[in-house]
Amino acid sequence: MNTNIESILNEHRVFTPAATFSGQAHVKSMEDYEAIYQKSVADPESWWAEQAGHLHWQQPWNQILDWSNPPFAQWFLGGKINVAENCLDRHVTAGKGDRIALRWEGEPGDRRDITYSQLLEMVCRAANALKAHGVQAGDRVLIYMPMIPEAAAAMLACARIGAVHSVVFGGFSATAIKDRLEDSKATAIITADGGWRRGNVVPLKANVDEALTQYDGVHTVLVVKRCGNDVTMTEGRDRWWDEECAAVAANCPAEGFDAEHPLYILYTSGSTGKPKGILHTSGGYLTGAATTFRYIFDHQDSDVFWCTADVGWVTGHSYIVYGPMANGATQVMYEGAPNTPDWDRFWKIIADHKVTVFYTAPTAIRAFIKAGDQHVDKHDLSSLRLLGSVGEPINPEAWIWYHQKIGAGRCPIVDTWWQTETGAILISPIPGATPLKPGTATRPFFGIDAAILDETGQECGPNEGGKLVIRKPWPSMLRTLWGDPERFKATYWSEYEGIYLAGDGARRDEDGYFWIVGRLDDVLNVSGHRLGTAEVESALVSHPAVAEAAVVGRPDEIKGQGVVAFVTVKTGVPTSKELALELRNHVAKEIGAIAKPDDIRFAATLPKTRSGKIMRRLLKEIVSSGEVKGDVTTLEDFNAVASLQGKGDEE
Numbered sequence: 001m002n003t004n005i006e007s008i009l010n011e012h013r014v015f016t017p018a019a020t021f022s023g024q025a026h027v028k029s030m031e032d033y034e035a036i037y038q039k040s041v042a043d044p045e046s047w048w049a050e051q052a053g054h055l056h057w058q059q060p061w062n063q064i065l066d067w068s069n070p071p072f073a074q075w076f077l078g079g080k081i082n083v084a085e086n087c088l089d090r091h092v093t094a095g096k097g098d099r100i101a102l103r104w105e106g107e108p109g110d111r112r113d114i115t116y117s118q119l120l121e122m123v124c125r126a127a128n129a130l131k132a133h134g135v136q137a138g139d140r141v142l143i144y145m146p147m148i149p150e151a152a153a154a155m156l157a158c159a160r161i162g163a164v165h166s167v168v169f170g171g172f173s174a175t176a177i178k179d180r181l182e183d184s185k186a187t188a189i190i191t192a193d194g195g196w197r198r199g200n201v202v203p204l205k206a207n208v209d210e211a212l213t214q215y216d217g218v219h220t221v222l223v224v225k226r227c228g229n230d231v232t233m234t235e236g237r238d239r240w241w242d243e244e245c246a247a248v249a250a251n252c253p254a255e256g257f258d259a260e261h262p263l264y265i266l267y268t269s270g271s272t273g274k275p276k277g278i279l280h281t282s283g284g285y286l287t288g289a290a291t292t293f294r295y296i297f298d299h300q301d302s303d304v305f306w307c308t309a310d311v312g313w314v315t316g317h318s319y320i321v322y323g324p325m326a327n328g329a330t331q332v333m334y335e336g337a338p339n340t341p342d343w344d345r346f347w348k349i350i351a352d353h354k355v356t357v358f359y360t361a362p363t364a365i366r367a368f369i370k371a372g373d374q375h376v377d378k379h380d381l382s383s384l385r386l387l388g389s390v391g392e393p394i395n396p397e398a399w400i401w402y403h404q405k406i407g408a409g410r411c412p413i414v415d416t417w418w419q420t421e422t423g424a425i426l427i428s429p430i431p432g433a434t435p436l437k438p439g440t441a442t443r444p445f446f447g448i449d450a451a452i453l454d455e456t457g458q459e460c461g462p463n464e465g466g467k468l469v470i471r472k473p474w475p476s477m478l479r480t481l482w483g484d485p486e487r488f489k490a491t492y493w494s495e496y497e498g499i500y501l502a503g504d505g506a507r508r509d510e511d512g513y514f515w516i517v518g519r520l521d522d523v524l525n526v527s528g529h530r531l532g533t534a535e536v537e538s539a540l541v542s543h544p545a546v547a548e549a550a551v552v553g554r555p556d557e558i559k560g561q562g563v564v565a566f567v568t569v570k571t572g573v574p575t576s577k578e579l580a581l582e583l584r585n586h587v588a589k590e591i592g593a594i595a596k597p598d599d600i601r602f603a604a605t606l607p608k609t610r611s612g613k614i615m616r617r618l619l620k621e622i623v624s625s626g627e628v629k630g631d632v633t634t635l636e637d638f639n640a641v642a643s644l645q646g647k648g649d650e651e
């Protein structure tokens with residue numbers, strides 16, 4: 001049996017950055033990239049120490065890295081730092097207090113501009129309010145908020161006093177809140193009455209109340225008034241954020257904490273049903289987030305940056321709060337859905353706020369393609385100079401549309417590979433330097449020793465598929481799984497000794513570019529060939545009739561696994577047996593007969609997590625047993641599953 005992961009998608013187009021872009025970029029050519037990269041990996045500790053030196057340390061470190069007890073890394077030992085001070089006070093002290101930190105837009109269209117000075121005061125007051133209610137350094141604070149400026153302020157307020165935040169995505173249920181409270185043993189919560197989503201109020205406070213009927217370790221709930229919806233306030237426990245913040249001093253000293261002081265826990269799903277609490281610490285994490293933001297988004301003072309992620313995901317942590325703010329960036333923050341009131345909302349925001357750098361996810365891009373170009377054509381997107389993508393492999397079809405339609409062929413695209421665990425982007429183009437190929441995150445970031453290994457631990461040759469690993473520690477790496485160091489070791493460090501296993505399958509092409517095939521658990525084995533589900537999906541989506549596709553395996557007596565494709569078609573396209581046949585042949589033509597789906601199932605929507613990832617586990621259950629038994633708490637739209645199971649809207 002062939003044990004190599006085969007990556008047989010062929011994509012040969014190359015896009016080099018325009019001279020006008022490169023000329024003003026931090027890194028201007030591939031020669032410059034190579035020089036910095038070689039230096040950085042020859043001595044990563046020195047390179048990272050140089051980057052950490054751009055931050056403000058209250059006390060310098062005396063040891064860059066302690067890797068004597070792998071996989072438990074410690075960076076910048078002896079150093080003392082306050083993360084919030086680096087994101088706020090530093091800019092105010094430098095005379096940039098009037099610079100706008102957040103240009104916020106609510107879903108109903110209300111707007112607020114918040115300067116760095118104003119944000120600093122918000123954060124200090126919130127920090128003092130937390131302190132006034134007994135929250136101390138090391139205590140865990142759960143944050144469950146809509147995308148409003150107070151969400152960022154709440155995170156930074158925790159950081160300022162050394163409390164450990166755990167943000168729970170506002171789309172999660174009361175059960176998810178309860179599970180995370182129990183695991184983190186949080187003692188305080190910051191939430192809001194509600195948040196706007198597709199014209200409706202999400203009852204955040206009511207969800208917190210429900211979670212707290214099953215967990216009694218919380219002494220204080222601070223509630224931001226956002227929607228004015230009715231909420232129940234429990235005497236002695238629940239308090240209005242506004243009142244509490246008004247009652248305390250506007251200034252809160254920024255105490256220096258150890259570089260390894262915990263900054264946050266963020267829960268993410270693993271291969272088991274129990275979410276993993278990814279732990280990030282202070283000095284190293286901030287170094288990673290700040291440095292990658294500056295180089296990968298080529299941050300310039302004149303930029304207006306917009307990352308469309310929610311602060312409930314790691315992308316919101318690293319590229320809305322910590323990375324951009326450590327750089328004193330001006331950002332757009334948007335509360336609501338991309339299609340409210342209509343599918344042109346994002347393009348209108350870009351035009352209205354003159355966004356220059358835009359960072360979103362392939363799943364969103366495909367939704368925009370499906371919605372139609374007429375929504376894009378209504379708005380002037382000429383302020384854009386750089387585009388980014390994150391969260392899953394971007395299929396070349398979506399990449400080209402993004403490049404042509406949104407970027408007008410002018411903007412480089414940084415396809416950024418990273419994970420909740422890595423804290424910061426690890427593989428990405430450097431936009432002024434790297435020639436781009438649609439569908440690849442290209443080369444490792446400075447200081448990152450990424451490789452692809454086979455089962456025996458040998459490095460794979462060009463275009464040979466294997467497991468993506470990081471061979472040396474990096475400052476923003478997760479430190480452990482909260483409360484479960486054994487699972488931390490078993491999940492990431494047991495396959496190859498002292499080497500981080502990302503859990504993604506990948507190949508490296510002849511130019512050293514990394515092509516991520518997808519999660520290893522999403523890799524199929526068809527007739528002894530391993531096949532990336534993402535590749536089959538990409539092939540399907542390259543057909544003009546297809547909007548989105550998800551591919552899973554199902555047991556097959558002859559081939560080991562057969563390929564089942566769930567396909568949503570573009571608006572107005574009729575589905576038929578003929579189209580299914582055409583799509584099977586299309587995949588065979590794009591990749592090869594081996595990848596030809598055995599079964600094409602048309603679906604109105606695909607079941608997705610609220611962060612936009614297709615829930616393949618559900619699809620696998622559907623194709624193998626015809627029904628779903630497992631946990632569906634992270635599912636966006638329950639009707640999607642019901643209809644795939646053939647139950648339609650009965651429930």
Ligand code: WTA
Pocket residue numbers: 268314315389390391392393394415416417418419420421441502503504516518519
């Ligand atoms: C996938 C999101 C291909 C990958 C920041 C990874 C990607 C997982 C990319 C982490 C990309 C993320 N190309 N795949 N540019 N970015 N992934 O923890 O499978 O939500 O392991 O972090 O998303 O997802 P997470």
